[in-house]
Amino acid sequence: MNAVSTEPWVRRALLGLLVLVVLAPLFGWAAGTVGYAEPLENAAEETGAADAASQLNAGVLPDYSVPGLGSSLGTAVSAAVGTGLTLAVCLGLGRLLAQ
Amino acid sequence: MHIPDGFLDPWIAGLFWLGSGVAIGLAVRRARGELGDERTPLLGIVAAAVFAAQMLNWPIPGGTSAHFVGGAFAGILLGPYLGILAMTSVVTIQALVFGDGGIIALGGNLFAMAVVDVLVGYALFRAFRGVNETGAAFLAGWGAITVSALVVGVGVGLSSAFAYEVGVTVSIMGVGHAVLGLIEGAITAAVYGYVASARPDLVLGRFQESALSPEVGL
Numbered sequence: 001m002n003a004v005s006t007e008p009w010v011r012r013a014l015l016g017l018l019v020l021v022v023l024a025p026l027f028g029w030a031a032g033t034v035g036y037a038e039p040l041e042n043a044a045e046e047t048g049a050a051d052a053a054s055q056l057n058a059g060v061l062p063d064y065s066v067p068g069l070g071s072s073l074g075t076a077v078s079a080a081v082g083t084g085l086t087l088a089v090c091l092g093l094g095r096l097l098a099q
Numbered sequence: 100m101h102i103p104d105g106f107l108d109p110w111i112a113g114l115f116w117l118g119s120g121v122a123i124g125l126a127v128r129r130a131r132g133e134l135g136d137e138r139t140p141l142l143g144i145v146a147a148a149v150f151a152a153q154m155l156n157w158p159i160p161g162g163t164s165a166h167f168v169g170g171a172f173a174g175i176l177l178g179p180y181l182g183i184l185a186m187t188s189v190v191t192i193q194a195l196v197f198g199d200g201g202i203i204a205l206g207g208n209l210f211a212m213a214v215v216d217v218l219v220g221y222a223l224f225r226a227f228r229g230v231n232e233t234g235a236a237f238l239a240g241w242g243a244i245t246v247s248a249l250v251v252g253v254g255v256g257l258s259s260a261f262a263y264e265v266g267v268t269v270s271i272m273g274v275g276h277a278v279l280g281l282i283e284g285a286i287t288a289a290v291y292g293y294v295a296s297a298r299p300d301l302v303l304g305r306f307q308e309s310a311l312s313p314e315v316g317l
Contacts, residue, residue: 017148047267055201086188089146
């Protein structure tokens with residue numbers, strides 16, 4: 001991680017990630033107010049498949065929320081955890097495959 | 100376009116797992132020679148940026164909305180093999196940690212977003228970057244998401260839950276994402292333009308000469 005954090009472009013990129021994470025609750029709120037529907041959901045409505053969706057695994061942070069936390073705060077925590085976890089997994093994977 | 104469990108018939112889910120498994124396995128093998136001190140952090144940052152960007156749902160009043168998917172973006176910046184690995188990490192974490200996309204359907208989501216989106220985006224960028232680089236990045240983002248949506252449309256349309264109405268699902272997915280894909284293309288082109296001017300050496304998809312036919316994985 002040392003070599004990573006000293007590179008100027010890496011520091012700028014990490015700052016960019018932070019901005020995206022901070023924006024997540026804002027976008028979540030805005031999408032909620034206009035009613036968010038993806039084409040796949042529309043196709044499911046159209047063909048009567050909507051009820052067929054089943055949840056086998058809700059996840060630790062179901063639908064990017066933290067059980068017990070407010071929706072904006074939950075989204076912010078989910079964005080931070082998910083972004084950090086993705087970064088860590090890919091750095092680990094990269095190291096592993098580079099060997 | 101994350102497919103939840105219950106939407107796909109088992110044989111279709113199985114085929115998707117097979118297709119994505121083969122492509123990801125190939126990507127892992129090829130990626131071994133490509134990673135190093137500079138590329139490993141780039142892999143991590145592109146994947147993390149795609150995860151964060153996917154959380155930003157575009158609020159489009161009164162209609163259909165979506166979010167940035169980013170497979171083409173990852174393919175252009177990282178090349179096809181690292182691009183597939185980056186998107187595989189994102190889509191798998193979304194399914195396991197956040198319940199976004201099913202577990203049985205994970206093969207389908209990986210095939211659409213981590214394989215087709217990356218390879219089609221990369222192929223389109225490579226094919227048209229000689230004409231205009233920014234235009235090629237836009238076309239890659241738009242075209243790749245539209246083709247991925249068509250793949251999902253076919254997959255769910257051949258399933259019993261969707262009453263085998265493949266014509267309906269393909270047209271809704273195709274038209275919906277072809278329109279929303281304009282935003283995907285614009286973001287892909289804008290961020291590509293920024294990275295290419297600030298640090299052109301980091302755009303790995305530019306240099307990779309490994310011939311890759313867009314039919315791979317399709």
